[in-house]
Amino acid sequence: MSVCEEKIYEQVFMTESEGLRNFLYYKCGDMKQAEDWVQESFVRMWNNCAKVPLAKAKGFLYTVANNLFLNEVKHRKVVMKFEQRGGHTDRDNESPQYLLEMEEFQQKLQTAIAALPEKQRMVFLMNRIDQLKYREIAEKLNISVKAVEKRMHKALAVLRKIYHKV
Numbered sequence: 001m002s003v004c005e006e007k008i009y010e011q012v013f014m015t016e017s018e019g020l021r022n023f024l025y026y027k028c029g030d031m032k033q034a035e036d037w038v039q040e041s042f043v044r045m046w047n048n049c050a051k052v053p054l055a056k057a058k059g060f061l062y063t064v065a066n067n068l069f070l071n072e073v074k075h076r077k078v079v080m081k082f083e084q085r086g087g088h089t090d091r092d093n094e095s096p097q098y099l100l101e102m103e104e105f106q107q108k109l110q111t112a113i114a115a116l117p118e119k120q121r122m123v124f125l126m127n128r129i130d131q132l133k134y135r136e137i138a139e140k141l142n143i144s145v146k147a148v149e150k151r152m153h154k155a156l157a158v159l160r161k162i163y164h165k166v
Contacts, residue, residue: 004049044064119151
């Protein structure tokens with residue numbers, strides 16, 4: 001059996017795409033971007049199907065997806081450095097105070113969540129966004145409930161610390 005066979009490929013897609021999408025979503029926090037990377041991962045697997053044994057298809061997909069995520073992080077760092085050197089600001093001085101405060105709060109929150117270590121961020125987002133119980137998170141991540149509790153506690157502590165600094 002080979003992933004080059006259309007039925008096998010479709011079966012791998014049906015069984016792995018949702019988990020891969022969630023994995024990427026928890027890493028980047030952007031569902032549309034996660035879905036794009038899932039598609040790109042499967043395209044790359046199809047293009048390399050002769051080199052990917054069925055037993056290693058899942059690992060191949062997750063490796064490609066993680067590399068796509070890491071490349072995006074590197075790209076964003078380059079863009080941020082470029083923008084910081086340019087000193088461009090798109091602030092509208094005539095905006096109402098409320099809108100400015102909301103924008104500032106959203107930026108603080110996104111910065112704080114992005115600063116979390118990956119394992120803590122995943123647990124935090126699974127609980128707060130997907131509203132999964134600790135037991136459900138533990139099952140999905142194949143860890144103990146105590147590990148989930150510890151990661152969540154640490155995530156909340158880091159978010160409080162970062163939020164008060166920013």
